[in-house]
Amino acid sequence: MELVKLFQYNTLGALMAGLYGGTLTIQELLEHGDLGIGTLDSIDGELIVLDGKAYQAKGSGDEPEVVEVAPDVKVPYAAVLFHMAEVVFRQRFEMTSEELEKRIESYYDGENLFRSIKIMGEFAHMHVRMIPKSSSNIKFSEVATHQPEYKRDNIKGTIVGIWTPEMFHGVSVAGYHLHFISEDLTFGGHVIDYIIKEGQVEVGPVDQLDQRFPVQDRQFLFAKFNIDEVKEDIHKSE
Ligand SMILES: [Zn+2]
Secondary structure, three states: OOOOEEEEEHHHHHHHHOOOOOOHHHHHOOOOEEEEEEEEHHHHEEEEOOOOOEEEEEEOOOEEEEEEEEOOEEEOEEEEOOOOOOOOEEEEEEEEEEHHHHHHHHOOOOOOOOEEEEEEEEEEEEEEEOOOOOOOOHHHHHHHHHHHHEEEEEEEEEEEEEEOOHHHHOOOEEHHHHHHEEEOOOOEEEEEEEEEEEEEEEEEEEOOOEEOOOHHHHHHOOOOOOOHHHHHHHHHHH
């Protein structure tokens, strides 16, 4: 049996502590997975990895912007894997994100393993946000309080992301961390909530965690983390 390895570059905790500088290129990241999430250098928007391509969703004005990311762009935080659909089901009727998440979880064997999530469908409603580009002297919890949010009705697209067990809260966010990108690649972001009309849901296994660190980044090496504060910030902002 082939093992699925979740490649995680850096931790959400490091982001929360203000380490926004990118240290791993998109090219290197994509060697480790074809599906995933993350953010870009200077936390400039949301990273969406779908079918082996990396996209950036960023927002400032009335409309969000989605662009394909060049291979030399660097990321401070990302989680990717080679998604393997293990549980596949058709969602045939309208459901809220809360209801669909419960349905997805009903297929889990326990709550102690990471999972990959891919939902391709038509959404009656999609509500996303984007982390705005920031410099390291502004705290993440501060940045997170003014993130632009965008809504769309009747939109086709794909949700990608990771479900994380409670035990790893801090390394990433416990529960769902999902990003959306529209079929026409013009709308996307960090998923807040949605209503699915119909679609296909895929849940994939994760057998191993490959946790990488920015080992040459002096800022990371000597950063002092207040773990309680970090966990609190993740709760508030993710
Ligand atoms: Zn996100």
